[in-house]
Amino acid sequence: MTTRQLTTEPTTTTLTKFVDPLPIPKRLRADPADPLPSFTIRTVAAELRLHTQLPPTALWTYGGDFPGPVLDVHRDQRIRVTWTNEVTTPYPAVNAYLADAPGNPSLAMNDPGIGAAQPVPGTTGLPAWLDTHLHGAVTGGGNDGWMENALLTGDSQLAEYPNRQPAMTLWYHDHAMNITSLNVFAGLVGMYLLRDEEEDKLGLPDGEHEIPLIVCDRNLATDANGALTGQLLHKTTGTLPFLGPYTLVNGRIWPYLEVRPGWYRFRLLNASNSRTYRLHLLDEKDNQVTAGAVWQIGTDSGLLGAPLPVGSAGLTLAPAERADVLVDFGAFRGSSLRLVNSAQAPFRGDPLPPGVKPGDPLPADRLPEPDVMQFRVRAERLHDLVPLLRELEPGKSGEERDTVASGHGFRLPETLSPSYYRLTxxxxxxxxxxxxxxxxxxxxxxxxxxxxxxxxxxxxxxxxxxxxxxxxxxxxxxxxxxxxxxxxxxxxxxxxxxxxxxxxxxxxxxxxxxxxxxxxxxxxxxxxxxxxxxxxxxxxxxxxxxxxxxxxxxxxxxxxxxxxxxxxxxxxxxxxxxxxxxxxxxxxxxxxxxxxxxxxxxxxxxxxxxxxxxxxxxxxxxxxxxxxxxxxxxxxxxGTGITSxxxxxxxxxx
CATH class of the missing domain: 2.60.40.420 (Cupredoxins -  blue copper proteins)
Incomplete structure (x- = not known):
């Protein structure tokens, strides 16, 4: 693929929002009867569409998918994973450096007034030198993915994960010395779900009602006519890391998800190189933040003691942070909801400027496109969609059958993790x-x-x-x-x-x-x-x-x-x-x-x-x-130190 000067990207996106359905990553489940389940995950080059209106994008992937498969295992079930490097193609993205422009009031990624970006010497010839780290895992140092023990094409990294940890959302990604940012940007990310009996007893939404949401941002190169080529563009400045204008969820730019009017569990991961997200769920009828529909039940490393309502301030996730979230779509039949980001970049924790609402673009703060994805809530009543439920529960009212069908009668529990305690x-x-x-x-x-x-x-x-x-x-x-x-x-x-x-x-x-x-x-x-x-x-x-x-x-x-x-x-x-x-x-x-x-x-x-x-x-x-x-x-x-x-x-x- 060829590119022209990198400052000729369009000042607004030419891609239509919410036209692609959200992809659901494949799952690899460990057989509980197997004393040592073993998986082989191959890192391979692939060409995948990040949006219907884009040509295929060259990527480095786990197993041919971006993101890679979700590993789904249970506490105390040791597994063995062989990470095999089968990448034979050059680094797939344009890696460009944009010199600082002190007199320019805006550092928005698509601002053509900043100056010409220059390709970084040497990155086009980088070997596929890869190393996988299971982020958040309690595992021996030899299995952790030491960054200087990266692999060249044809070699394998053998790791064992004891999984002697409570239920939580982990993730795996490349961690090679000096080039982690480039290898992750090229597509090397995936999720790892760890479960235990404490979580199982809660009866949380599962199956099609439990969905990973792996969020990241990217930029795209253009051809001589200004059209998007689909090629990834890792463009940074002298003082600021990568921040891109296109938001991807599970490998698609601005996707949509059709949901039933009930409870869903979302396993959220910020897999961006540097962008922080402050997420809000907006009802498209009035573009107002929804009230009472979103609850956080877990952080990076496990369940909270009790559900935490996500209010108007939103849910903040810096790079690598995770959140376990429940959303009740029951009050939004026939509606569309948008998940938006309101975090200025670089993020310092500042609130939104006066007069700015979640969902408003902030191009001067490197947030030209706040949209993340769309939820489309079905209009039908669930009991009409599940005739079998009428036969099984003939005495139930329509509303009661709705409740049973939407999440199997799920009720938000008062207590989540009895083993949780607040550390003091x-x-x-x-x-x-x-x-x-x-x-x-x-x-x-x-x-x-x-x-x-x-x-x-x-x-x-x-x-x-x-x-x-x-x-x-x-x-x-x-x-x-x-x-x-x-x-x-x-x-x-x-x-x-x-x-x-x-x-x-x-x-x-x-x-x-x-x-x-x-x-x-x-x-x-x-x-x-x-x-x-x-x-x-x-x-x-x-x-x-x-x-x-x-x-x-x-x-x-x-x-x-x-x-x-x-x-x-x-x-x-x-x-x-x-x-x-x-x-x-x-x-x-x-x-x-x-x-x-x-x-x-x-x-x-x-x-x-x-x-x-x-x-x-x-x-x-x-x-x-x-x-x-x-x-x-x-x-x-x-004082004199911490005492007990x-x-x-x-x-x-x-």
Whole structure:
């Protein structure tokens, strides 16, 4: 396929919305009678239509489909997956770099005034070097998809997943070093559903009433006549990662789904490289947000304790976040509903501007097309569609038969997961290992993960106004100022953090940059303990630190959104905030990664490594006895660290 200068994309889409039915990914189910079910999933090149009005698009896929098949397994059922690389074609997308234009008021992806985009040298000749990571899995380091152990064509990656985890929505994607953003963009994503008895007892909508919704954004190249070629266009700028104008759900641009007027369960995944979605369901009769129809029942890593209504503020999903959602279409017979995105980009958590409603385009904020997909609710009463129900329930009224037919009599339960508990400082063991992490721009403009260690007061720099690279001072909520020294920031720096198996850790993450970062920690699930606002204006990115006596200062404790109180493996860290999370490193050991899940940031250096080891092994080693840097102490969390009044009661339910 050929393209002309990449700035000649149409300023508005030429594609018609809601003409393609939503594809439903294939399912691979594990036989419960098989002691070790085995699957082979081949990564192959394929040409698939992303929209009826487009030519076929070249992709790299799992099993020939985009997205790949849904793996559907049960808790404690170990499975073996062979990921076989059979890709023989060159990287299928145009990878282009668009230089910054400081004087341009708009950075919308289709703005022709920004300037000519230039193809990135070398990417057209990239080999199919692939590596699959099961995101959110508790599995040994050798099965986790270490990014430098990627495969060339003809090789296979053998992985075993014990599935000793509660019911949750996982997903798998490519994780190859330096090129994760490109390989995922090319199509290498898929969903993985894990079930357990606790979930089974709820009688949630299933079968055709349980539907994966894998959402992502893409851009498309054009030919010499300005027509869309179907070829993917990965266009970025010098400071911003990829953001595309076309939204895909399950591999189709702006699809529709015909539903019955009853309950549905949607397994939502944001599989975008960098775009955050704030989702709203609009009734097309009046373009108003629906009330009382949408309920969140789960987060990244499991069910909530009770259903959470999704109100007018919408449901926010940063890259790699998942949400388990129930929607009751019973009140919308004969209506059409639109799922829309209202998140400005780059997303910082800001509300919509005054006068702007969900569904309004925001081209100046890189959201030229807010539509995601359409739901078409059938007009018929369900009991008229199910004659058998009349024979089985002859004494039921029409309304009662409707209820039974729409989701098998499903009623929204008051309690979802009896094993769920809200993690608090009091539920942690005494003196957990504490880590301190900064998200900051380096003097050269690249982003890093700053592992920080407290500096004793006797060793802290004292010269008034002095700024030293890697030295920052932080004043916490108690007014105590602590000095920290950066001990690592990029992937190849020294390994500092070794966790003991089964030990609880508290990570305090301070965002010194100007944008939101979704931070993913491999292996574990966690919950936020606190979110605090900080004045980061004194942090000097050009010099890499703060001046003595001019610390980053605590402003206020912030409320934690209820949608973030479930078990997570991705945490949004807004700019100017410190988010404290806690989790237990249990179930597996090895070397793992934590990183920003904006994939262009990950590839550019926002990724670090850590190791998990049995405690007895650490005890016989030298210099492996504990965590780096102690805690934030008075610097950020206030007080002398986190203590416990209840010990570890109930911790086994993780």
């Amino acid at each position: 400082e009091q539920r942690l063991p005494a003196d957990p290992v504490q880590r301190v992490l900064g998200l900051a721009a380096d003097p050269d403009g690249t982003l890093g993960l700053w592992e920080l260690q407290e500096v004793p007061a006797t060793e802290a720099p004292t010269a008034p106004g002095q700024v030293l690279d890697g030295i920052i001072q932080v004043t916490g909520p108690t007014g105590v100022t602590t000095t920290y020294q950066r001990v690592a920031r990029h992937f190849d720096d020294q390994l500092n953090w070794r966790a003991r198996m089964d030990e609880w850790e508290v990570w305090q993450i301070l965002n010194l940059s100007g944008i939101l970062h979704p931070i993913h920690i491999h292996l574990i699930r966690f919950q936020p303990l606190s979110i605090d606002a900080y004045d980061t204006g004194e942090f000097d990115a050009a010099l890499g630190g703060t001046a003595t006596g001019k610390p980053v200062a605590h402003l206020a404790a912030l409320p934690i959104d209820p949608s973030l109180t479930g078990w997570k493996d991705v945490m949004r860290i807004p700019p100017g905030t410190s988010v404290t999370v806690a989790g237990q490193f249990r179930g597996a050991a090895g070397r793992y990664m934590y990183h920003c899940h904006i994939l262009e940031h990950e590839d550019a250096g926002m990724m670090r490594q850590f190791a998990v080891m049995p405690g007895a092994v650490m005890d016989v080693g030298r210099g492996m006895g504990g965590g780096m840097g102690g805690g934030m102490g008075g610097g950020m969390s206030g 009044t209840t010990g570890t009661t109930g911790m086994g339910s993780m």
